[in-house]
Amino acid sequence: MVTQSGKPAPDTARRSERSRRAIYDAALALVAEAGYPKTTIEGIAARAGVGKQTIYRWWGSKADVLLEAFLDLSEQAARDAGAPDGEPYAIPDTGDLAADIKAVLRATVDQLTDPRFEAPSRALAAEGVVDEQVGREFTAKLMEPSIRLYVDRLRAAQEAGQVRADLDPRIALEFFISPLAQRWLQYTGPISYEYTDTLVDYALHGLAPR
Amino acid sequence: MVTQSGKPAPDTARRSERSRRAIYDAALALVAEAGYPKTTIEGIAARAGVGKQTIYRWWGSKADVLLEAFLDLSEQAARDAGAPDGEPYAIPDTGDLAADIKAVLRATVDQLTDPRFEAPSRALAAEGVVDEQVGREFTAKLMEPSIRLYVDRLRAAQEAGQVRADLDPRIALEFFISPLAQRWLQYTGPISYEYTDTLVDYALHGLAPR
Amino acid sequence: MVTQSGKPAPDTARRSERSRRAIYDAALALVAEAGYPKTTIEGIAARAGVGKQTIYRWWGSKADVLLEAFLDLSEQAARDAGAPDGEPYAIPDTGDLAADIKAVLRATVDQLTDPRFEAPSRALAAEGVVDEQVGREFTAKLMEPSIRLYVDRLRAAQEAGQVRADLDPRIALEFFISPLAQRWLQYTGPISYEYTDTLVDYALHGLAPR
Amino acid sequence: MVTQSGKPAPDTARRSERSRRAIYDAALALVAEAGYPKTTIEGIAARAGVGKQTIYRWWGSKADVLLEAFLDLSEQAARDAGAPDGEPYAIPDTGDLAADIKAVLRATVDQLTDPRFEAPSRALAAEGVVDEQVGREFTAKLMEPSIRLYVDRLRAAQEAGQVRADLDPRIALEFFISPLAQRWLQYTGPISYEYTDTLVDYALHGLAPR
DNA sequence: TAGTAAGCGAGACGGTACGTCCTGTCTTCCC
DNA sequence: GGGAAGACAGGACGTACCGTCTCGCTTACTA
Numbered sequence: 001m002v003t004q005s006g007k008p009a010p011d012t013a014r015r016s017e018r019s020r021r022a023i024y025d026a027a028l029a030l031v032a033e034a035g036y037p038k039t040t041i042e043g044i045a046a047r048a049g050v051g052k053q054t055i056y057r058w059w060g061s062k063a064d065v066l067l068e069a070f071l072d073l074s075e076q077a078a079r080d081a082g083a084p085d086g087e088p089y090a091i092p093d094t095g096d097l098a099a100d101i102k103a104v105l106r107a108t109v110d111q112l113t114d115p116r117f118e119a120p121s122r123a124l125a126a127e128g129v130v131d132e133q134v135g136r137e138f139t140a141k142l143m144e145p146s147i148r149l150y151v152d153r154l155r156a157a158q159e160a161g162q163v164r165a166d167l168d169p170r171i172a173l174e175f176f177i178s179p180l181a182q183r184w185l186q187y188t189g190p191i192s193y194e195y196t197d198t199l200v201d202y203a204l205h206g207l208a209p210r
Numbered sequence: 211m212v213t214q215s216g217k218p219a220p221d222t223a224r225r226s227e228r229s230r231r232a233i234y235d236a237a238l239a240l241v242a243e244a245g246y247p248k249t250t251i252e253g254i255a256a257r258a259g260v261g262k263q264t265i266y267r268w269w270g271s272k273a274d275v276l277l278e279a280f281l282d283l284s285e286q287a288a289r290d291a292g293a294p295d296g297e298p299y300a301i302p303d304t305g306d307l308a309a310d311i312k313a314v315l316r317a318t319v320d321q322l323t324d325p326r327f328e329a330p331s332r333a334l335a336a337e338g339v340v341d342e343q344v345g346r347e348f349t350a351k352l353m354e355p356s357i358r359l360y361v362d363r364l365r366a367a368q369e370a371g372q373v374r375a376d377l378d379p380r381i382a383l384e385f386f387i388s389p390l391a392q393r394w395l396q397y398t399g400p401i402s403y404e405y406t407d408t409l410v411d412y413a414l415h416g417l418a419p420r
Numbered sequence: 421m422v423t424q425s426g427k428p429a430p431d432t433a434r435r436s437e438r439s440r441r442a443i444y445d446a447a448l449a450l451v452a453e454a455g456y457p458k459t460t461i462e463g464i465a466a467r468a469g470v471g472k473q474t475i476y477r478w479w480g481s482k483a484d485v486l487l488e489a490f491l492d493l494s495e496q497a498a499r500d501a502g503a504p505d506g507e508p509y510a511i512p513d514t515g516d517l518a519a520d521i522k523a524v525l526r527a528t529v530d531q532l533t534d535p536r537f538e539a540p541s542r543a544l545a546a547e548g549v550v551d552e553q554v555g556r557e558f559t560a561k562l563m564e565p566s567i568r569l570y571v572d573r574l575r576a577a578q579e580a581g582q583v584r585a586d587l588d589p590r591i592a593l594e595f596f597i598s599p600l601a602q603r604w605l606q607y608t609g610p611i612s613y614e615y616t617d618t619l620v621d622y623a624l625h626g627l628a629p630r
Numbered sequence: 631m632v633t634q635s636g637k638p639a640p641d642t643a644r645r646s647e648r649s650r651r652a653i654y655d656a657a658l659a660l661v662a663e664a665g666y667p668k669t670t671i672e673g674i675a676a677r678a679g680v681g682k683q684t685i686y687r688w689w690g691s692k693a694d695v696l697l698e699a700f701l702d703l704s705e706q707a708a709r710d711a712g713a714p715d716g717e718p719y720a721i722p723d724t725g726d727l728a729a730d731i732k733a734v735l736r737a738t739v740d741q742l743t744d745p746r747f748e749a750p751s752r753a754l755a756a757e758g759v760v761d762e763q764v765g766r767e768f769t770a771k772l773m774e775p776s777i778r779l780y781v782d783r784l785r786a787a788q789e790a791g792q793v794r795a796d797l798d799p800r801i802a803l804e805f806f807i808s809p810l811a812q813r814w815l816q817y818t819g820p821i822s823y824e825y826t827d828t829l830v831d832y833a834l835h836g837l838a839p840r
Numbered sequence: 841t842a843g844t845a846a847g848c849g850a851g852a853c854g855g856t857a858c859g860t861c862c863t864g865t866c867t868t869c870c871c
Numbered sequence: 872g873g874g875a876a877g878a879c880a881g882g883a884c885g886t887a888c889c890g891t892c893t894c895g896c897t898t899a900c901t902a
Contacts, residue, residue: 010846010847011846011847013899013900014846014847014848014898014899014900015847016847016848016898019847019848019849035340035341036340037340040887040888040889041888041889041890042887042888042889043888045849045850049849050848050849051847051848051849051850051851052849052850052851052889052890052891053847053848053849053850053890053891053892054847054848054849056890056891057847057848122339122340123340125339125395125396126336126337126339126340127336128396128397129332129335129336129339129395129396130245130246130247130332130333130336131245131247132397135396135397136397138396139396139397139398143396143398147398161419162418162419163417163418163419164417164418164419165419167412167417168408170399171389171405171408171409171412172412172417174388174389174392174393174398174399174409175385175389175412175413175417177392178384178388178389178391178392179381179384179385179388181388181392181396182384182387182388182391182392183384185335185339185395186335186338186339186345186348186349186353186391187338187342187345187346187349188349188353188357189380195381198378198381199381199384202377202381202382202385203385203413203416203417204416204417204418205416205418206413206414206415206416206417206418207373207374207377207382207385207413207414207416208372208373208374208414208415208416209371209372209373209374209375210420220877220878221876221877221878223868224867224868224876224877224878224879225878226878226879229878229879229880250856250857250858251857251858251859252856252857252858253857255880255881259880260879260880260881261878261879261880261881261882262858262859262860262880262881262882263859263860263861263878263879263880263881264878264879264880266859266860267878267879430872430873431872431873434872434873434874435873436873436874439873439874439875455760455761456760457760460861460862460863461862461863461864462861462862462863463862465875465876469875470874470875471873471874471875471876471877472863472864472865472875472876472877473864473865473866473873473874473875473876474873474874474875476863476864476865477873477874542759542760543760545759545815545816546756546757546759546760547756548816548817549752549755549756549759549815549816550665550666550667550752550753550756551665551667552817555816555817556817558816559816559817559818563816563818567818581839582838582839583837583838583839584837584838584839585839587832587837588828590819591809591825591828591829591832592832592837594808594809594812594813594818594829595805595809595832595833595837597812598804598808598809598811598812599801599804599805599808601808601812601816602804602807602808602811602812603804605755605759605815606755606758606759606765606768606769606773606811607758607762607765607766607769608769608773608777608804609800615801618798618801619801619804622797622801622802622805623805623833623836623837624836624837624838625836625838626833626834626835626836626837626838627793627794627797627802627805627833627834627836628792628793628794628834628835628836629791629792629793629794629795640851640852641850641851641852641894643894644850644851644852644853644893644894645852646852646853649852649853649854670882670883670884671883671884671885672882672883672884673883675854675855679854680853680854680855681852681853681854681855681856682854682855682884682885682886683852683853683854683855683885683886683887684852684853684854686885686886687852687853
């Protein structure tokens, strides 16, 4: 089988693993050091000690490279953090929904302020805002897995009667993650454990007086 | 007082209004037609029938130009829409908070899907994600005014006892706008009146059963 | 009367002498310091503390400015060097043609290596090579007067029988000045008193054996 | 050995001959059509169908390009005109020095008035007047070879006793070429066969009566 | 086990845009 | 009305990257 493009698909079997890794490392390092716009394909190639064509052969754009590099970084981090195989991770269910969500959000806050992650994920998010294709891919590959965890946990809470039964979990979870995401993406406010804890309280009990 | 910069500040009094308008128009048109990354300063200058230097004299970057152009567009739209002077606009207070917020959010949905606004605001938002300075300016000039309206309306609701008295309005309002913003920015879900109506209901009454 | 150009001729009577002098000085200084190509009209205006328009009003080009500035410098130098009025100078006639010419050429050598003169006259000469109009003006205003002196001296020598009677003085004088000019203009050889003395000897007595 | 420059020297082996030729042609054509100052690097690149960087990669300046282009043109003309290998040309020696030099000068007059040669060589000469480095290169590469021919012919004449034995040929030859050069460069007089013939006569027999 | 074809490092190429500098015109305000 | 000041449309500068290409080389499949 051959891809739709005019070019014959390159032979993946003969691909240089060495070069791929070097390109990931170079891309992440450059984005962290100089920012996404100043990161160039030529720069990545030079830093990785790789010909430009090797990049163009395997990726379609700078965003593509960075997306894969970041995905790789995330998997690696996940692997380091415990789960060695393909992410059978779940939000813990201690029976206390509020506490469980708060814990996850605190971990998210930590990750959002980790400099190793911040630059590339901002870059990808920005690219995704402007380029719908990148945006959808970013969402599907990087956000959807986490979203699903929230959905699962919320459904469990629904079954346990801790959450209204008529709730759409895919909307409900946005009360936890969207405000945080917006503050982070758009500098609309500071990010802290206290803030995310408050979010959970407000969300669960509503803004209106009981 | 004199600005810190090395260049002598240009004389604002002699600025060509004609060129400024032409640059705004060209910038908005190009972003709408070709997208932000393919919009170049040279392109704006050419389309506006203006020397490049005239752009560089008054703005520091492509993002700067677009930000001002968009700001101008917004003001113009606001002026056309009724309030002729500096936006003494407020979220209506019919006594029914839910209805009032829903109405505003429906208007926001309309604006987010208006092609005239979509391209430039996406572009600016994306630039803001990646360039903190732009981000803060974007937030301060374009989002802060709207945010303040929500804060005012929420405070009125607090005084009327329709909202918990201990609530921080600056956090509370995020339940209305952040989920919508994220869906719009990151393609995490569809946007509709039904969706925003649901947001308001969930937010006011909480996710937990009453 | 109005010049052929579309613009009405500016009123010479109201012209600012102060600015003219400042422009001459600035032009000569800049050419000496930075070279002709790096000397710009803007630079001259800025250095002279003069508006650009003042230059464009009175001169047609950078070469024009420099030509007048240099002319003015030459006249001033001539005035300082003795003859206070319009150059009633002549090559001395001691009866010894060879000695007289040698003396004049030695003075020319001095002038060609005087740094005050070198930069602007090279610049003008170069411009004249490439722009025929400037070239002819340069020749007419700066070289022709000197050439005439040679012609006069050679005619006197002809009458005194020291030079062949059938000689065209306008060609003969080129044996004295052209080799020197070429060495100076084109770096085809070193310039010295010894060299110019030799030129005179060879020219007068011919290359062929007697 | 490595050049002193900061940039890594480009790989001459991979240079595009096609582009080089196109650049030469474009440069010569533009100089002939529009004159040297109006000939721009961008213009050459556009006309040659070449990226600007390709010019900047191989040449240091507009003058450099033109110098090489003109050199190439001269070699090509020489090759067309007979001598296919590296110019083993010499001024003919018929025994009659005057006649031989006159013939060569007449050819020079033809060349100086050939429009194909005139524009670029004037341009280069002018640039050489103002930029010593260019001037020396111009002299070394374009004039020195011809000069050497005169030196050789004059030495032969010296050995044959047709020219004074104590003569410095490098000075003597200037009587033939410098007056012509000056008239051509500086528009100090007309150029014709008659004129160059006269030069030879005056030079050989001297200005003084015999 | 040799032959061959793909991936690879390298980097020249035709291009486009950058941000700067200068041109020659124009407008404004001062004298 | 001349002059200082400087904004303007325009255009070239020299640089940096883009994405394509061609060159030898290395490396892994195929005959």
